[in-house]
Amino acid sequence: MISSNLVPAARQVFLLLSNNCTPRIMHLFNQISAAAAHLGDSFLLYHQTEAVLPAALNSNNSFSFCDNILTGLHYLPVSATLIPGNNHFPLLHFYRQHPGYDFYWFIEDDVRFNGPWENLFNYFTAQPGQPDFISSHVRRFDEEPNWYWWNTLQHVYTFIPLHLRIRSFNPIYRISNAALNCIHSILYADKWRGHHEVLLPTLLSLEGLHIADFGGVGQFVPEGCMNKFYVDDHCDVFGAINAGTMRYRPLIENLQHADKLYHPVKE
Amino acid sequence: MDESNEWTGFSIFSPRKEWPRLLSELDIFFNAGPGSGLTELRIIEFNYLYGSNIRVFGLPVTGQRAALARHLQTLLQDTLGMQVMPALHPKIPTGNTTALAIRVLLSDVIMAAFQHEAVDDEALFTMVICLYLTLLKKDKTAMALMLTDTDPVGFMEDPVKNRKQLEAEYARNKGLLCEMKNDIFRNSETNRPDWLQEWITGYEAITGSMPAGSLPAIYRTTVYLIMKQLGPAGPLMLQAEYFIRKIAASETVSL
Structure with missing residues (x-):
């Protein structure tokens, strides 16, 4: 059911990132498309690794990219491959060719929502103060100082003090047009680079944009959202998220809680 | 597109020892020269990408974007003989x-x-x-x-x-x-x-x-x-x- 509080003027796009076009992935994509149809468009953000596109894909339902975006966008990657660290490149590639949406949802193909996806999409569409960036496990440096990727946020000559840095966990996030414009500018004109899980929350927050958490715990969780759309747990001493419903690993097989996000789910 | 955030920007390449003179010229341009009636706001950044340079961004008065860019370019290139490059990204990413x-x-x-x-x-x-x-x-x-x-x-x-x-x-x-x-x-x-x-x-x-x-x-x-x-x-x-x-x-x- 569509809430009456939804902001119909906000045009959103829902991007499912995958390098597969299996029936399982297409089923997930169709689920998301159907749930989001009243809010905007959906595309399979397809990582093309072979010469020929799968027959099921076309320009109406997919946006394909190759590894050449690591150099072709004129940003500085943190590694020679999409993973680790450069997963924001496909989204920025899409944004630069489709700059007309108000909000962009980015969803990796091993994320699941144990309930109707529209519950998640509608909830954040209806929020009065729309954050520019909503993700999971948003933490400041001093909360998890041993996290491995902090120091990937780098510039060719200057430096952001450590106590200003923020991390997030980004298998799924929503980001505004203004935030993407900001990140594009910083990567393209200023040549910052970093793992997206430190680069996005840190730079957006420092530029004065509003960042928030889907659920879990911590200072970035909006009022009433504590553990709402995922259940958070303590990470280990190195900042690795190995528990909770949104985690780095191990794989999740049983989705126990209703209306919660899960990652990584391999079926 | 938010036209209100369309700035005119240039990177002015010059050695740091020339920056005081350049800043003086920019100050005159924006406060008493042709830029004064054309500019709502201006932002200055010291930058070193591709060589030492000053980035100057001007938010034009409505309808004056082309005029501001023209006057600024005339000052920098023709009058001061500086090497300039249009800003790579004309929108100032300020969140608030x-x-x-x-x-x-x-x-x-x-x-x-x-x-x-x-x-x-x-x-x-x-x-x-x-x-x-x-x-x-x-x-x-x-x-x-x-x-x-x-x-x-x-x-x-x-x-x-x-x-x-x-x-x-x-x-x-x-x-x-x-x-x-x-x-x-x-x-x-x-x-x-x-x-x-x-x-x-x-x-x-x-x-x-x-x-x-x-x-x-x-x-x-x-x-x-x-x-x-x-x-x-x-x-x-x-x-x-x-x-x-x-x-x-x-x-x-x-x-």
Whole structure:
């Protein structure tokens, strides 16, 4: 059911990132498309690794990219491959060719929502103060100082003090047009680079944009959202998220809680 | 598309020793020259990508974008003979009006400080320290944030050696740093350079009526913008942070 509080003027796009076009992935994509149809468009953000596109894909339902975006966008990657660290490149590639949406949802193909996806999409569409960036496990440096990727946020000559840095966990996030414009500018004109899980929350927050958490715990969780759309747990001493419903690993097989996000789910 | 955020921008490539003259010319252009009636706001950044350069961005009066760009280009290329490049991204990514106000204030301070003084690492370092200390004076929360357990040297390649060097540098400069802090914290305007007074007054005007809860975020954004607009080299910024933490911690009680 569509809430009456939804902001119909906000045009959103829902991007499912995958390098597969299996029936399982297409089923997930169709689920998301159907749930989001009243809010905007959906595309399979397809990582093309072979010469020929799968027959099921076309320009109406997919946006394909190759590894050449690591150099072709004129940003500085943190590694020679999409993973680790450069997963924001496909989204920025899409944004630069489709700059007309108000909000962009980015969803990796091993994320699941144990309930109707529209519950998640509608909830954040209806929020009065729309954050520019909503993700999971948003933490400041001093909360998890041993996290491995902090120091990937780098510039060719200057430096952001450590106590200003923020991390997030980004298998799924929503980001505004203004935030993407900001990140594009910083990567393209200023040549910052970093793992997206430190680069996005840190730079957006420092530029004065509003960042928030889907659920879990911590200072970035909006009022009433504590553990709402995922259940958070303590990470280990190195900042690795190995528990909770949104985690780095191990794989999740049983989705126990209703209306919660899960990652990584391999079926 | 938000036309209200379409700025006219140029990167002006020149050695740092020419920057005071360039800033003087830009000041005249925006305040008394052809740019004065064409520009709502202007932002100045020191930058070193692809060579030392000053980035200047002007937010044009409605309908005057082309005229502003033309006049600015004429000044920079034809009159001053500078090498210029249009800004790679004409939109200023400011998330809110407070951040924009701070960017404009920092530009005013840069203009005031460096029209008559050489831009070198020592001058930039002093300026970063003074601007940063003002934030700590303004807000006790900022002081607390600064004094968290975060170790600014933690990620350096040889933290022990670097900490030793930083400590030695700090010991050499402690007297001067205390003097700077006392001057800023004690509200004594004597001997204070004009640009510093402009910063203190301007920052108070921007943040004075803001709720206390919003100040930590403004503090963080301001530190970032100081780094972004003054462009201190990484080691310089690290040294500044190290010094400020030391001076903030050691002298708080006596003030």
